[in-house]
Amino acid sequence: MLTKPAPATPAALPAVAFTWTRPASWPPALLAGLSAGLLWLGWPVHPAPLALLLLVAWVPYLSLEAALVRRGSSGWKVFRYSYLTLVLWNAFTTWWVSYSTLWGGITAVIFNALFMCMPVMAFYHTKRLAGPRLGYLSLPVYWIAFEQLHLHWDFTWPWLTLGNGFATANGLVQWYEYTGFLGGSLWIWVANLLVFFSLQKYQDAATGAGPTLGRVQVQRLLLGPLLAILLPIGLSKIIGSRYQEKGAAAEVLVIQPNFDPFEEKFEGGARFIPYQEQLQRLFQLTEQNLTPQTRLVLWPETALEEQNWEAQFEANPKALQIRAFLARHPGLELVTGATTLTSYPTREAARPSSRFRDDIGYYDFFNTAVFFADAAKPVEFYHKSRLVPGVEGVPHWLSAFVIDLGGAAGGLGSQDTRSVFRPAAGDSSLRVAPVICYESVYGDFVGEYVQNGATLIGIITNDGWWSDSPGHQQHLQYATLRAIETRRDVARSANTGISGYINQKGEITRQTGWWVPAAARGTVHLNTDLTFYVRYGELIGRAAQALAVLLLAFVLVRALNRRFAT
Numbered sequence: 001m002l003t004k005p006a007p008a009t010p011a012a013l014p015a016v017a018f019t020w021t022r023p024a025s026w027p028p029a030l031l032a033g034l035s036a037g038l039l040w041l042g043w044p045v046h047p048a049p050l051a052l053l054l055l056v057a058w059v060p061y062l063s064l065e066a067a068l069v070r071r072g073s074s075g076w077k078v079f080r081y082s083y084l085t086l087v088l089w090n091a092f093t094t095w096w097v098s099y100s101t102l103w104g105g106i107t108a109v110i111f112n113a114l115f116m117c118m119p120v121m122a123f124y125h126t127k128r129l130a131g132p133r134l135g136y137l138s139l140p141v142y143w144i145a146f147e148q149l150h151l152h153w154d155f156t157w158p159w160l161t162l163g164n165g166f167a168t169a170n171g172l173v174q175w176y177e178y179t180g181f182l183g184g185s186l187w188i189w190v191a192n193l194l195v196f197f198s199l200q201k202y203q204d205a206a207t208g209a210g211p212t213l214g215r216v217q218v219q220r221l222l223l224g225p226l227l228a229i230l231l232p233i234g235l236s237k238i239i240g241s242r243y244q245e246k247g248a249a250a251e252v253l254v255i256q257p258n259f260d261p262f263e264e265k266f267e268g269g270a271r272f273i274p275y276q277e278q279l280q281r282l283f284q285l286t287e288q289n290l291t292p293q294t295r296l297v298l299w300p301e302t303a304l305e306e307q308n309w310e311a312q313f314e315a316n317p318k319a320l321q322i323r324a325f326l327a328r329h330p331g332l333e334l335v336t337g338a339t340t341l342t343s344y345p346t347r348e349a350a351r352p353s354s355r356f357r358d359d360i361g362y363y364d365f366f367n368t369a370v371f372f373a374d375a376a377k378p379v380e381f382y383h384k385s386r387l388v389p390g391v392e393g394v395p396h397w398l399s400a401f402v403i404d405l406g407g408a409a410g411g412l413g414s415q416d417t418r419s420v421f422r423p424a425a426g427d428s429s430l431r432v433a434p435v436i437c438y439e440s441v442y443g444d445f446v447g448e449y450v451q452n453g454a455t456l457i458g459i460i461t462n463d464g465w466w467s468d469s470p471g472h473q474q475h476l477q478y479a480t481l482r483a484i485e486t487r488r489d490v491a492r493s494a495n496t497g498i499s500g501y502i503n504q505k506g507e508i509t510r511q512t513g514w515w516v517p518a519a520a521r522g523t524v525h526l527n528t529d530l531t532f533y534v535r536y537g538e539l540i541g542r543a544a545q546a547l548a549v550l551l552l553a554f555v556l557v558r559a560l561n562r563r564f565a566t
Contacts, residue, residue, distance in 0.1 A: 025067070026063075028064050028067070028081045031061065031063055031064035031067075031081075032060075032061065032064060032081050032088065033084075033088060035057055035059075035061040035064070035085050035089070036085050036086075036088035036089040036092060037088075038053045038054075038056065038057035039053075039054065039057045039058075039089045039092075039093070039165075040089060040092035040093050041053050042054035042057055042165055043093050043165050044164070044165070044167045044168040044470070044473065044474045044477040044478075045168055045470050045473040045474060045477060046168070047168075048168045048169035048171075049169070051165060051166050051168060051169035051172065052169075052229075054162070054165045054166070054188050055187075055188060055192065055195070055229055056191070056192060057188075058188070058189070058192040058196075059192055059195050059196045059199065061082075062192065062196040063196070063199075064081055064085070065078060065081075065082070065124065066200070069124075069127070075121070075125070075128075078121070078124050082117055082120045082121065083113060083114065083117050086113040086116045086117060086120075087109060087110065087113035089113075089160070090108070090112050090113045090116075090160065091109045093160060094108060094109060094112075094160065094471075095109070096466045096467070096469035096470055097109075097466070097471070099465065099466045099467045099469060099471070100391075100465035100466060104390060104391070107390065108157065111155070112157050112160070115146070115150070115155065116146070116160075118142075119139070119143040119145065119146040120139070120142075120143075122138070122142045122548075122552065123135060123136075123138055123139040123142055123143075125555060126138040126142075126551060126552075129555050129558045129559055129562070130558055134551075136193055136197075138548075138551050139189060139193070140185075140186055140189035140190065140544075141544050141547045141548050141551060142544075143185065143189060144182055144185050144189075144540060144541060144544035145541070145545040145548035147162070147182060147185055147541065148182065148538060148544060148545050149545070151444065151445075151538075151541070154389065154393070155389050156386070157389060158441055158442065159441060159474070161181060161182070161185060162184060162185035162188045162189075163176075163180070163181030163182055163183060163184025163185040163187075163481075164181055164184075164441075164478055164481065165188070166184050167477035167478050167481050168477050170480050170484060170506040171236065171237070171240055172233050172236050173187075173236055173484070174235075174236040174237075174239040174240040174243065174484060174505070175232065175235055175236055175239055176443075176481060176485050176533065177239075177484055177485060177487055177531040177532065177533055178531070178532045179533065179539075179540055180443045180444065180447075180485050180533045180538055180540070181443050181485070182443075182538055182540040182541045182544075183540055185540075186540060187228075190228050191225065191228045191229050194224045194225040194228050195225045197224075198221040198224065201213070202221060240505060243487075243504070243505055245503060245504050245525045245527075246504065246525060246527040246529060247429070247525040247526035247527040247528060248429045248525070248526050249523050249524070249525055250295045250296065250429070250430050250456075250523070250525075250526055251291065251293045251294045251295055251296075251521065251522070251523055251524075252295065252296045252297075252491045252501075252521070252522055252523075252524050253286065253289055253290060253296070253297045253520070253521045254297075254298045254491050254492060254493040254499045254500070254501075254519065254520050255286055255297065255298065255299050255300065255493055255499070255519050256285075256300065256493065256495065256496070256497075256512050256517065256518040256519065257281050257282055257285065257299075257300065257303070257495060257517055258495065258515060258516055258517040258518070259273060259278060259464075259495060259496065260464060260496065261462060261464045261495070261496060262464075262465075265278075265302075265305065265464075265495070266305060275304075275305060275306050275318075276318075278303075278305075279303075279304075279318055279321065281517065282299055282303060282336075283321075285517060286299075286325075286519070288519065289519040289521055290329065290332075291521070294329075294332060294521065295331065295333060296332070296333045296335070296432065296456075296458075296491075297332065297333070297334045297335070298334075298335050298458050298460060298491055298492075298493035299334065299335065299336035299460070299493060300336075300461060300462055300493045300495040300499075301337035301367070301436055301460045301461050301462045301495060302338065302339055302367065302462060302495070303336045303337045303338065303495070304318055304336055304337070304338035304339070304370070305339055306318075306339070307340075307341055307365075308338055308339060308340045308341065309340070309341050309342075309343070310340050310342050310381060311342070311343070313340070313370075313379060314379070322336070322372055323372070323375045323376070324375075326372055326374055330374075330375075331374075332374075333371070333374065333423060333430070333432075334371075334372040335369055335371050335372075335421060335432060335458055335460065336370050336372075337368065337369060337370075337436065337460045337462075338369075338370045339365065339366070339367065339368065340365075340366045340368040340370070340383075341363055341364065341365055341366070342364050342413070343361055343362065344361065344362040344363065344364075345361070346362070347362055349362070350362035350364075351364060351413055353411050353412060353413045354413070355411070364412075364413030365411075365413060366381075366414075367383070367384040367387075367392060367412055367437075368381050368383055368384070369381070369382040369384075369421075369436055371421040371432070371434070373421070373422075373423055377424045380419065380421060381419075382415070382418075382419040382421070382434045383413060383414055383415040384412070384436040384437070384439060385414035385415050385416075385418075385439070385445075386438055386441075386445055387412055387438070388437075392411075392412045393411070393412065417448075417452075418445075418448040418449040418451075418452050419434065419452075420432065420433060420434075420449055420452045420453050420454045421458075422453070429526045429528070430455065430456060430526055431453050431454050431456065432454065432455075432456050432457075432458045433446065433450065433454035433456065433457045433458060433488075434458055434460065435457055435458065435459045435460070436460055436461070437461040437462065437463075440457075440459050440475070440482055441475075441478050443481065443482065443485050443533070443538070444538045444541075446482045446485070446486060447486055447533060447537060450486045450488060450530065450534045451530070451534060451535075455488065455526035455527060455528055456488060456489055456490075456491060456524055456526055457479075457482060457483070457488045457489070457490045458490075458491050458492075458493075459479055459490060459491070459492040460492075460494075461475065461492070461493070461494045461497055462494065462495040463475055463476075463494050463495075463496060463497025463498070464495060464496025464497065464515075468514055472494070472497040473498070475497065476492070476497065476498045476500075476508070476511070479492060479502055480502050480507070480508065481506065483502045483504055483505070483506045484504075484506040485531065485533050485534070486531060486533070486534055487504045487527050487531050488527055489501065489502065489503055489504055489524035489525055489526075489527070490502035491522065491524060494512075496515060497514075498511050498512060498514060499511065499512045499518065499520055500512055500520055500522075501520065501522040501524065504525065509522065510522050
C-alpha cells in the first residue's frame with residue numbers, strides 16, 4: 001500500500017543545504033579591499049545605478065571588524081585594517097588631487113584616511129565597552145558627527161562625505177531639500193547595518209552556528225533592509241515627480257576661456273598668455289554670445305589674476321575696460337573672479353591671515369568674486385571663505401608646507417558673512433550667490449547665501465588643476481546636490497572645467513565640453529522660497545555631534561568603572 005509523503009516543513013530551508021564560506025572567514029585584507037572597491041564603484045562619476053552599491057559597501061568592513069573581535073584581535077589590529085579600508089577608498093576616489101601636486105595628493109589620501117579612523121575606532125571601543133547593541137547604534141552617530149566636524153575645522157575636506165555619493169544618482173535623494181547631504185550619509189549607514197545584521201543571521205543559520213531559519217524568518221530578514229533601501233527611493237521619486245521649477249525666468253551667460261593653469265594662465269608658465277590677451281578672450285566670447293535678453297554674465301575664478309588692490313580697483317585699467325563694455329550693454333550685470341589685496345593701517349586692524357612687508361605694512365590676499373552691477377555703480381567684493389586646506393587656508397604652524405598652485409597661494413584672507421550680489425535698480429529678483437570653487441562642496445555653507453536672499457547660485461571655478469580626471473566631473477556633480485538642497489538653479493563658469501546649468505531638481509540642463517574655449521547661454525528660474533534645509537541647516541550633523549559627546553562620556557565612565565572595579 002502506497003502512502004502519501006508528508007509535506008515539507010517550512011524549516012527545511014535550502015539555505016543550509018550547501019557549504020557556506022562566511023565572509024568573516026575571508027582574509028581581512030580582502031574584506032578591506034572589497035569595501036573600498038564598492039565605495040569607489042558607487043561614487044561619482046560612475047554610472048548612476050552603481051550608487052546603490054553604497055548601500056551595501058560597508059558590509060565587508062563590518063564583517064571584517066566583527067571577525068577580528070571574535071578572534072580576540074587587539075585594537076591596534078582593528079585600527080590597521082580600518083585604516084587600510086579607508087586609505088584604499090581615499091586613494092581610489094581622490095587620486096586625481098596628485099595632478100595639481102604629487103605631495104598634496106599623497107598627503108590628502110594619507111591624512112584624510114587617518115581622520116576617518118576616528119569615528120570607526122570610537123565605534124570599536126564603544127562596542128567593546130558597552131556591548132554590540134549600543135556599539136552598532138553608535139557607528140552612524142560617530143561617523144556623521146565626524147562629517148559635521150569635517151565641514152568646519154582647519155583640515156576640512158568633505159569631498160568624501162558619504163551623502164555626496166548620490167550626486168550622479170540625485171534622483172534617489174530629492175529629499176535632500178529637508179535633510180541635506182548628511183541625510184544621505186545616515187541612509188547609507190542604516191541600510192548597511194541592516195544588511196549586515198540580516199546577513200549575519202543568515203550565515204549563522206547556514207553554517208549551523210545559529211538556529212535554522214524557516215521561509216517566514218528569511219522573509220523577515222529581507223524585509224528590514226529592503227524597506228530601508230526602497231522607502232527613501234520611493235519618497236524621492238514622489239518628491240521629484242511633483243516638483244516644478246519656481247521663480248521668474250532670466251537669461252544668463254557663462255564663459256569658459258580655457259587657459260591652461262599650469263602653462264598659460266599664470267605668469268611664469270611656459271606658454272604664459274599676457275593678462276590683457278586673456279581679458280580680450282573673455283570679452284570676445286561674451287560679445288559673440290550675448291543677446292538683448294541677457295541679464296548676467298559669469299566669468300570664472302581668478303579671471304582677473306593680476307594683483308588688484310581693492311582701494312584702487314575703480315581706477316584699474318581692466319575694471320575701466322569692463323565698465324566701458326557694460327556701458328555698451330545697458331541692463332547687463334557681470335560677476336568675475338579676481339585676485340585682490342587689502343591693506344590695514346595697523347597690526348590691530350589686521351586679520352590672523354594677514355602678511356607683512358616693510359613697504360606695505362599688513363595686508364591680505366583674497367580669492368575674490370567682483371560684482372559689476374552696471375557701468376557706473378561701485379563694484380562689490382566677496383572673498384572666498386571656505387579655503388582649500390594646504391593650498392589657500394593654512395594654519396600658521398603649517399605655513400611652511402603651503403602647496404603653491406599659482407596666484408596667491410597659502411594663507412588667503414576670508415570673510416565672515418555670505419555676500420549676495422543684488423542688481424543696481426529695477427527688478428531685484430536676480431540675486432546671485434557668488435560661490436567660489438571649493439565652496440560648492442559645502443551644503444550648509446551654500447545655504448547661508450540663500451538665507452541672505454540669493455535666488456541663483458553662481459559658481460565660478462578653475463578645475464583645470466586636476467586635468468581630465470574624475471576630479472572636475474565630481475565637482476560638477478556635487479553642485480547638483482546644492483541645487484536640490486536649496487531648490488536654486490545653478491549657473492557655473494569654469495576656466496578649464498565644465499561650465500553649464502543645473503535646474504532646481506539637480507538636473508544638468510546644459511554643459512560645455514572639457515578643455516575647450518566655450519560659452520553657454522541658459523534660462524534660469526529665480527526661486528525665492530526657502531527649503532526646510534536652508535531654514536534649519538545641518539540638524540542631523542548637530543544632533544549627531546551632541547549624541548556623540550554623550551556616548552563618549554558614557555563609554556568613558558564605563559571604562560573608568562571597570563578600571564576601578566579591578
